Amino acid sequence: MYQHDRIWQRRTIVLILLVVLVLTVVLCTTIGPAGIAFTDVLTMLLRRIPWIGSMIPRGDWPANYETIVFQMRLARVILAALVGAGLAASGVVLQGLLINPMADPYVLGISQGAALGATVAMLLLGGTIALGIYSVPLAAFLCGLATAIIVYNLARVGNRVQRSTLLLAGIAAGLFLSSITSYLMITSGQNAQQILFWMIGGFAGRGWEHVKILLPYILTGYLLMHLYARKMNIILLGEEPAQHLGIDVEKMKKVLLAAATLTTTSAVSVSGVIAFVGLIIPHAVRLLVGPDHRILLPAAALTGATFLIMADALARVAAAPEEIPVGIITALCGGPFFIYLLRKKNHPGF
Amino acid sequence: MTMILKINDIECSYGTVKVLNGLTFSVSSGSFTGIIGPNGSGKSTLLKSLSRVLKPVKGTVLLDEKDLYRMDTQEVAKKMAVVPQETAVNFSFTVKDIVIMGRSPHLGRFQSEGEKDFAAARQAMVMTDTLHLADRQITAVSGGERQRVIIAKALTQEPEIILLDEPTSHLDINHQVEILSLLQQLNRENNLTIISVFHDLNQAAQYCDSIILMEKGAVFTVGKPAEVLTAGNIKEVYGANVLVRKHPATGRPSIILLARDSQIDSKNGRVHVVCGGGAGASLLGLLTGQGYAVSAGVLNAGDVDWETARFLDIRMVEEIPFLPVSERSHQENIELLADADICILANIPFGWGNLKNLEAVSFALEQSKSVLIIEEQDIKERDFTDGKAELLYNGLKKKGAVVLRDEAAVLNTLGDLLAVKPPAGQQ
Numbered sequence: 186m187y188q189h190d191r192i193w194q195r196r197t198i199v200l201i202l203l204v205v206l207v208l209t210v211v212l213c214t215t216i217g218p219a220g221i222a223f224t225d226v227l228t229m230l231l232r233r234i235p236w237i238g239s240m241i242p243r244g245d246w247p248a249n250y251e252t253i254v255f256q257m258r259l260a261r262v263i264l265a266a267l268v269g270a271g272l273a274a275s276g277v278v279l280q281g282l283l284i285n286p287m288a289d290p291y292v293l294g295i296s297q298g299a300a301l302g303a304t305v306a307m308l309l310l311g312g313t314i315a316l317g318i319y320s321v322p323l324a325a326f327l328c329g330l331a332t333a334i335i336v337y338n339l340a341r342v343g344n345r346v347q348r349s350t351l352l353l354a355g356i357a358a359g360l361f362l363s364s365i366t367s368y369l370m371i372t373s374g375q376n377a378q379q380i381l382f383w384m385i386g387g388f389a390g391r392g393w394e395h396v397k398i399l400l401p402y403i404l405t406g407y408l409l410m411h412l413y414a415r416k417m418n419i420i421l422l423g424e425e426p427a428q429h430l431g432i433d434v435e436k437m438k439k440v441l442l443a444a445a446t447l448t449t450t451s452a453v454s455v456s457g458v459i460a461f462v463g464l465i466i467p468h469a470v471r472l473l474v475g476p477d478h479r480i481l482l483p484a485a486a487l488t489g490a491t492f493l494i495m496a497d498a499l500a501r502v503a504a505a506p507e508e509i510p511v512g513i514i515t516a517l518c519g520g521p522f523f524i525y526l527l528r529k530k531n532h533p534g535f
Numbered sequence: 536m537t538m539i540l541k542i543n544d545i546e547c548s549y550g551t552v553k554v555l556n557g558l559t560f561s562v563s564s565g566s567f568t569g570i571i572g573p574n575g576s577g578k579s580t581l582l583k584s585l586s587r588v589l590k591p592v593k594g595t596v597l598l599d600e601k602d603l604y605r606m607d608t609q610e611v612a613k614k615m616a617v618v619p620q621e622t623a624v625n626f627s628f629t630v631k632d633i634v635i636m637g638r639s640p641h642l643g644r645f646q647s648e649g650e651k652d653f654a655a656a657r658q659a660m661v662m663t664d665t666l667h668l669a670d671r672q673i674t675a676v677s678g679g680e681r682q683r684v685i686i687a688k689a690l691t692q693e694p695e696i697i698l699l700d701e702p703t704s705h706l707d708i709n710h711q712v713e714i715l716s717l718l719q720q721l722n723r724e725n726n727l728t729i730i731s732v733f734h735d736l737n738q739a740a741q742y743c744d745s746i747i748l749m750e751k752g753a754v755f756t757v758g759k760p761a762e763v764l765t766a767g768n769i770k771e772v773y774g775a776n777v778l779v780r781k782h783p784a785t786g787r788p789s790i791i792l793l794a795r796d797s798q799i800d801s802k803n804g805r806v807h808v809v810c811g812g813g814a815g816a817s818l819l820g821l822l823t824g825q826g827y828a829v830s831a832g833v834l835n836a837g838d839v840d841w842e843t844a845r846f847l848d849i850r851m852v853e854e855i856p857f858l859p860v861s862e863r864s865h866q867e868n869i870e871l872l873a874d875a876d877i878c879i880l881a882n883i884p885f886g887w888g889n890l891k892n893l894e895a896v897s898f899a900l901e902q903s904k905s906v907l908i909i910e911e912q913d914i915k916e917r918d919f920t921d922g923k924a925e926l927l928y929n930g931l932k933k934k935g936a937v938v939l940r941d942e943a944a945v946l947n948t949l950g951d952l953l954a955v956k957p958p959a960g961q962q
Binding site: 426 | 608609615617619624627628633639640647692
């Protein structure tokens, strides 16, 4: 009967993380320079819930407060959640697929590739947002995918992918690509500020239209990954043993690499390169829920969302009224963590 | 008998290096087949090409009359399970998590495990005696247990055939027996076809119905263990000198590696060992291995020392089983002693039947031969002649026999003695 316990255990964990996520959304929506009371924000949010919302009386706040909360803050919080979930899920998949605890979209250079793609698309289109809003994600995706394929093949010797080579190839590719982006930034004149934003990553000035662009990609990518969750457990035994259990490993690798790249690059195309989320979150969550991808994947996505909302809130308030790009905060957390993982040699990593 | 696997003239290569070169053989359903051969003969490669990992550049592999490489991966996994050589699992999965993974080939595209699948996993764990480990972390079980878990996973696939690559190579001897007996049981009771690469020829001899001996990427010979495992074949393929005997209990061939190799300097000197009943067997082996010319006596035909001496092709004085040493045998024993440079008396018990052996040693001392006595047990405990043997034995000590604790001490002392003393033939 243990399978039923397992399923309930999984559901409980997901439910708890979901509650934490919702609380974080509410809490971080109240944070901001406008000085809107916590209770007012809470009431505003509750009033938007179908059915029970109409039962809650409206408070006496100025009309523009609702605009601030819904058009600015909530959109941004939701966007951070989507990006965080996407990056964390991609990290889980890459680590599992490459059987490498150091893998993450940033370390492997996929994020930087996407940022370059986004930059080039933006410069070529001259900032015409009407077209750009869909072509920038597409360019980001293509460049990110190309980077993933190049890095993966660089690290492959015969049928084996060497862990250290993969990391080095990823880091080298990431540096190479971001230096091209830097060059474009310096020579591009008035667009420099926008490009810099892609290089560090953040949510400043992002709104519902970005949520609309991102949502379908993140959902598609995540669903693809989730469908393979059980098989990803088997991949951890090694590629040959997985093949002996009837898994078409090559096909699965292609699908999952594409899904992780899609998720990462679409996130990068709206938020820029946010470093290390895909590394820290999967590890932290794995410690809590174990290596089973059927729970690891949703738990990491929810935790990634919560983490990035909090990091973004910190970015908004830490140096107020100035705003720090959120990528700086995640890199500050991620750098030491990465070194810690490197030093922890004898630990299996999973 | 139906053939479950037919291999027809396959060639495999890694890049430009050809590893398998025109292999042809069949494996019958329900058999236990061993693949043996020296390092680099292509055993593991063969297993890879049979398990749909390495596609042959030429030739076909038929599983139940279907081309293995045209079958769907999942379809193959329903019929065939593979147990790799080393199964290090570095993730904190529990044992039951690992075992249930064996159901993967039977699950639909994105289906989850149901009651039937858990029942199959449970049964496999009962068969492999791993049920009590179910909730343990796979990283926290011993090597033998882990191998059993991996076999349980393979059984959970409900295959018709299991391929194993040296399944016991990293295990202690008790676990080796455990795993092989389990495989034998599955083969006999569940009619599971087993194909396994073996490193240890004796294991292959003991467990297989059929053996494939490989050499340089080709089949050297195929057949029953007794047909394949001959001293001649092993000498030719492995370049090793072995003795092949019938295992007394199983009747299967038993291979003994001869330690006599050219790299050890052969020792000069003739050594006569007075033993019997098994007390001298290992000493005879050691001395022969060191290159001494060894003789022994008087041995009752059929006892362990006699078997060993015959087996090692040692000159000896024989006596009819259970009869006391006759005068004629005694004389022969003395003649052999006279030929030897050194006499060794093993730690044997004495009864009225072999008292003459003590007299022979005493005679050797009188001929001023060096006599070494191995005394692991006090003479009082192994004297069954009311003190007569003890008297003679103590007499030997008085006359200058050297008393030593064990065989290692004997080997050391022999080396020293023979270094100063020229061998008998040159006196």
